Amino acid sequence: xxxxxxxxxxxxxxxxxxxxxxxxxxxxxxxxxxxxxxxxxxxxxxxxxxxxxxxxxxxxxxxxxxxxxxxxxxxxxxxxxxx
Numbered sequence: 001x002x003x004x005x006x007x008x009x010x011x012x013x014x015x016x017x018x019x020x021x022x023x024x025x026x027x028x029x030x031x032x033x034x035x036x037x038x039x040x041x042x043x044x045x046x047x048x049x050x051x052x053x054x055x056x057x058x059x060x061x062x063x064x065x066x067x068x069x070x071x072x073x074x075x076x077x078x079x080x081x082x083x
Contacts, residue, residue: 008048008049008050009048009049010039010046010047010048010049011046011047011048011049011052012044012045012046012047013027013028013031013044013045013047016036016047016052019052020052020056027047028045030055031045031047035055036051036052036055037051038051
């Protein structure tokens with residue numbers, strides 16, 4: 001497929017999952033939740049390349065925010081291990 005200037009490239013859910021290194025189910029959750037824009041084509045989805053690029057660029061969390069002292073962790077819950 002040749003690239004033409006001004007034309008939008010659409011990716012399949014499998015292609016998006018491969019780029020993001022996540023499962024297809026995760027991509028479907030992002031689409032259904034409205035976090036990642038997509039276009040419905042029949043029974044399948046297509047994601048514009050520009051939308052994926054924007055999502056990835058804005059979804060980056062600085063390392064400093066992840067390492068805040070006193071945080072409960074990525075899930076927002078305290079460690080529940082028993083002694």
